[in-house]
């Protein structure tokens with residue numbers, strides 16, 4: 001068939017490619033309707049320290065698609081970035097995180113919990129991004145110190161001056177910043193040193209390989225050493241096994257997130273886990 005079609009003919013009917021394109025167009029169209037139809041929801045994944053204390057959670061979005069079920073953000077966030085829908089989605093996530101934090105302020109123990117929110121580079125680079133966050137902080141009262149914004153190294157593709165300035169404006173309000181998926185991007189050390197960050201988040205690919213791949217272990221040690229020199233906290237993501245935890249602890253990492261502690265949970269389940277203090281026990285067991 002290919003021979004008959006000849007050399008200069010583009011064949012449109014590669015069924016696999018076509019179904020990929022269809023899915024994509026369909027998802028893009030559905031994505032535009034997802035917000036008014038209230039199809040997004042948030043999961044919360046525990047972040048804990050080396051004492052086994054839950055310090056807070058990362059907020060992770062899910063899309064409850066009418067036909068496809070729960071769609072992963074790994075699938076729809078890139079689409080939302082291309083169409084621009086990410087701005088509205090990001091605004092919603094941030095506002096919901098503020099609602100949650102405000103609710104927790106009524107509880108004597110939950111009021112210290114922090115939330116980490118993922119911010120897309122597209123969202124961060126909107127000219128009114130800082131204004132929007134400032135307005136949210138004014139509206140929600142004293143919660144800025146409990147919010148941590150996770151950026152990825154891709155924000156650095158833009159002018160350093162602007163990125164630094166935006167971060168600084170929000171830091172002055174009390175927000176904190178973490179660099180997500182660290183080690184997978186292109187950030188130069190010179191640039192990194194200038195960013196007013198609070199935390200580096202070691203990418204889960206290094207954590208996954210830490211026990212089997214000596215170079216992953218070396219990279220993690222290097223990141224931790226660098227973070228210490230720059231005065232930054234380090235958190236490891238994607239922690240799944242006690243063996244990984246043991247190595248991370250030995251290397252001096254003091255903050256963790258991953259299935260070993262808990263999968264991302266709906267808010268009720270997260271609150272229950274926190275109230276039962278169930279985590280401390282399992283983490284302590286892991287440390288022995």
Ligand code: C2E
Nearest residue numbers: 060061072073074077093118119120238239240258259264
């Ligand atoms: P991320 O921010 O690096 O989040 C970590 C991802 O790893 C999450 O996937 C989480 O569920 C998963 N994970 C957590 N613990 C483990 C573990 O122990 N093992 C393994 N294998 N995976 C683990 P998720 O929820 O599918 O999110 C994927 C990505 O989508 C996130 O990566 C983040 O970049 C993006 N994302 C999620 N929510 C939002 C959001 O509200 N806004 C934006 N802009 N991006 C978001």
Ligand code: MG
Nearest residue numbers: 058118150180
């Ligand atoms: Mg993240």
Ligand code: MG
Nearest residue numbers: 180181203237
């Ligand atoms: Mg990450």
Ligand code: MG
Nearest residue numbers: 180181203204
């Ligand atoms: Mg990631």
